[in-house]
Amino acid sequence: MTPDQIALIRSHAARLKGIEDDFAAAFYARLFQIAPQLRRMFPADLAEQRMKLMTAVVFAVNALDRPEALAPALHSLGARHAAYGVTVAHFAPVAEALTDTLAVALGTGFDAQAQQAWSAALGALAGLMAEGMNAAALAAAGSAAQGRAAQASHGGS
Numbered sequence: 478m479t480p481d482q483i484a485l486i487r488s489h490a491a492r493l494k495g496i497e498d499d500f501a502a503a504f505y506a507r508l509f510q511i512a513p514q515l516r517r518m519f520p521a522d523l524a525e526q527r528m529k530l531m532t533a534v535v536f537a538v539n540a541l542d543r544p545e546a547l548a549p550a551l552h553s554l555g556a557r558h559a560a561y562g563v564t565v566a567h568f569a570p571v572a573e574a575l576t577d578t579l580a581v582a583l584g585t586g587f588d589a590q591a592q593q594a595w596s597a598a599l600g601a602l603a604g605l606m607a608e609g610m611n612a613a614a615l616a617a618a619g620s621a622a623q624g625r626a627a628q629a630s631h632g633g634s
Contacts, residue, residue, distance in 0.1 A: 482594035501527035508574035555609025
């Protein structure tokens with residue numbers, strides 16, 4: 478991501494101040510419209526989830542130019558999401574819902590340049606989350622293999 482793209486994304490995020498809950502509600506409505514099968518992965522009451530989403534968005538936007546802060550947080554977030562059953566295939570509808578919601582919230586300010594900047598950011602963020610998901614899967618596979626080896630060394634008892 479370029480410094481100009483980061484600055485543009487930060488200016489967009491600043492425009493969401495004061496409407497975070499409405500923005501998050503619109504995002505989830507759009508997400509479930511695009512991918513209704515994802516609704517079952519969320520609680521019935523999305524109030525806490527909306528707050529978590531906006532906290533994550535604010536953190537990510539503020540840390541876009543600080544990979545040393547961003548990478549560990551997104552690796553952890555990816556690992557937690559893997560535990561919820563999220564897969565990399567879920568990233569596309571989330572990105573689509575987020576960009577659609579940004580386009581509505583920002584109006585004419587969400588032009589081709591903005592689309593490109595957000596696409597670059599979401600791609601980078603998704604990549605870091607995917608790394609965390611993969612690490613969690615490898616750790617789980619390693620733990621399962623160790624458990625089977627331990628069981629076998631004890632005669633399967």
